Amino acid sequence: MTALVRMRLAGFLRTGRAVAPLLAGLITLGTLYGGGRAQPAEAYGVSAVVLFPVLAWQTKILLDVEPDVQRRLAQVAVGAARERSAGLLAAGVAALVTVAVALLFPWLVGGISGPVDPGDRSIPVGLALGLWAHLLAVPAAVALGALASRASVGSAGYGVAVLALGGVGAVVLGLSGSVAPWLAPPIMATARTTGGDAAALTLLGLTVWALAWSVVVVGGYLWRRRAQG
Numbered sequence: 001m002t003a004l005v006r007m008r009l010a011g012f013l014r015t016g017r018a019v020a021p022l023l024a025g026l027i028t029l030g031t032l033y034g035g036g037r038a039q040p041a042e043a044y045g046v047s048a049v050v051l052f053p054v055l056a057w058q059t060k061i062l063l064d065v066e067p068d069v070q071r072r073l074a075q076v077a078v079g080a081a082r083e084r085s086a087g088l089l090a091a092g093v094a095a096l097v098t099v100a101v102a103l104l105f106p107w108l109v110g111g112i113s114g115p116v117d118p119g120d121r122s123i124p125v126g127l128a129l130g131l132w133a134h135l136l137a138v139p140a141a142v143a144l145g146a147l148a149s150r151a152s153v154g155s156a157g158y159g160v161a162v163l164a165l166g167g168v169g170a171v172v173l174g175l176s177g178s179v180a181p182w183l184a185p186p187i188m189a190t191a192r193t194t195g196g197d198a199a200a201l202t203l204l205g206l207t208v209w210a211l212a213w214s215v216v217v218v219g220g221y222l223w224r225r226r227a228q229g
Helices: 002-014 019-033 040-065 068-078 080-108 122-147 156-172 187-194 200-228
Strands: none
Touching: 002 040, 002 080, 019 040, 019 080, 040 080, 040 122, 040 156, 040 187, 068 080, 080 122, 080 200, 122 156, 122 187, 122 200, 156 187, 187 200
């Protein structure tokens, strides 16, 4: 399965498909940090929100690179479960690389405020919360992108619709006062938490929420894959 993960990542890079989501992420982050400096926790919380649809789109592109015939051959060679797991793992690795770029980017463009006094611990705390917020977005974004992939929905049009609905829904349903916030991953709630009082119990609850949502959506992806054959 490791070889299959490497093959899919290599195909994603060699075909140049990785360029579009990378540029989209850099442009989005450049726009975000172009408005001035912010504290690390607040900046990274918003960064995780705007990066979520980019990571989902990146996952869809990565999974769509492989031709359908080659994907079926991989199922025969390693089994359906391993073939599907390899795709999700490859997407996860690609997402983590993008997250690393997103965490480094504001320091390169001066988008992060420094400590106000020698005892100020906003930088290390903000880095920890920022890393948590971005890592929390990864499984949800990978799950959404996989659900929108061609192997899951069968056509590019349906895939774009799923991706757009999931990305917009994550923001709209995540707004304060939403009637059904549980239908979306907690990316908006995470941003509010990093910008305010990040209590340990709140962080734990958001983590469980994000993982549970991701498991449900991945389950839908696997069900669709079995239905598609």
